[in-house]
Amino acid sequence: MPSPDQSASGETDTEPSRAAVRRTYEDIGDHFSKTREYAWPEVESFVDEAGGVETALDVGCGNGRHAELLAETADAVVGLDASRALLRAATDRVGDDVALVQGDATRLPLAAESVDLAVYVATLHHLPSQSARRASLDELARVLAPDARALVSAWSTAHDRFDASPDADEGFDTTVDWTLPGGETVPRFYHIYAPAEFERDVADSDLRLVSLELSSGNCYGVVEPEGKRT
Template sequence: MTDGSGDGDDAATGDDATAGNGVAGGEALDAHRPRRRVRAVYDEIASHFSKTRAYPWPEVESFLGERSPHGSGSVGLDVGCGNGRHAGRLADIVERVVGLDASRDLLAEARDRSSTDGWSAAFVQGDAARLPLAAGSVDLALYVATLHHLPDRETRVRSLEELSRVLAPGGRGFVSAWSTAHDSFDAPTDAETGFDTTVDWTLPGGETVPRFYHIYAQAEFEIDLTAAGVRIEESFVSSGNCYAVVRTSE
C-alpha cells in the first residue's frame, strides 16, 4: 500500500479512556478493549506512519475543491485526523478546524505539521462515536480512512450518527472506508456484505503490528450510512475505497 488515495488508512479512533491490558471489570471493560487496542497500535506506529502520509488523497482534494470558502464562524471537523494531512486543507475553507483522533502520538504529529505549515486547528483526543461537539455545529466534515477501524457494526453506525448530529443544516460530510473492491482482497465484485480482517504495519526494524479493519462492501456501506440517518448525496468506489458525500436528513 502506498501513500495517497487507496491506502485505506489514515488515523486511529476509539475510546479515550486510559488504556490497560487487564480484564477486571467484566464485560463493560471487555467491550472497550478492541478500540483501546486500535489506539495503542497507532501510538506505537505514529512516527513512522506519519512519514508515509504526506499528502491529501485526490478524492478528498476533489470534495474540498468543490466547496466554496465558508464565512466567519464556520467550523470544519476531521474525524480520525491522524497527522493532519487533510485538516490542513480544511483550514483553507473554514475559519476554525477541529481535528479529532484517539492517538495522542498522531495528534502530536498533527500539531507539528500545522505549526510547520502555518495553519491552525484545535486538536482533540477523543472517540468518533462520542464527538465532543454541539449538535449542528459543523459546516464541513471529513471522516476518512477511520470508520473501518471500529471493531463492531453498532459502534460504526453510532459514529455515523454522531457525524449526522454535529453537521449543521446545509453542511456536508465526506466519509470513506476500505472496500471489498480493493486489490488486496479476493472478494466477489457483487458482494453485499464485508468482512473483518487484520492488516500488518511493518516498522523500519522489521517488527509487524497488526491493525483491525472492517472491509466494507459498497451496499453495506450505504446501508450503514442510511441506518445512521444521514442522507447520501453521492456514493462511489475509487482506488479500493468506498466514498460518500453526505448531509443531514433534515
C-alpha cells in the first residue's frame, strides 16, 4: 500500500504545478547532474538496436547523458528539458553535438513526423497530472515519423523502495527527497506507475505499445506512433 504521503492516481488539489516541478530541478540541478554520469543499460540496448537514424530526440534530457549516446547514431539530436540548470550541465557535456532546448514535454517544439528515434526516460513520472502525462505521450506520437520508435520509462510499483504491489491496477503520487550537499532536502514529485496503468495510458494515447519490460524498478515501453507505420 502507498505510504501516508502518497495519494491516489489522477489529478488532485494537492498536486504541484509543472512550474513547481521545474523549480525543483532548478534548485537541485547542479548537484543532481553530477550523480547521473552514465547512460542506463536499457537505453544503450534500445539505441544500439535502432541503428543509424537522421534525427533523434531526448525528452527530459537532463545533463545530456542519453543525448550524448544518441549523437553516436543520429545525424542530428535534439535534447529538451524544462530545467535551465540541467541544460547548462548538458551544454558542458555535449557541446555543439546536440541542439539543446528548454521546453515542455506536453508541447514539443518540433514539427510533426520529424523524429526518427526518441528516448523519453525518467521524465513522464514527474508530470503531476494524468492529463499532462497523456498529453506528453500524444506529443511524442505527433513528432515521431511513421517508422520511428521511442523508449518511454517511468518508475513502477515494482520498485523495491515502495510498499506497493506490482500487480496493482493503479499507481500513486508521492514525493522522494533529494539531499543537497549541505543537508537540505528538496522533495521531488513522482507518479509511480502500476504496469497495468502504464499500458493503459499508452493505449489511451496516440502511441502503440510494441513491448513492455520491468527492469530495475521501472516500466520500459518501446512505442511507435499508432496508425502511421508504413
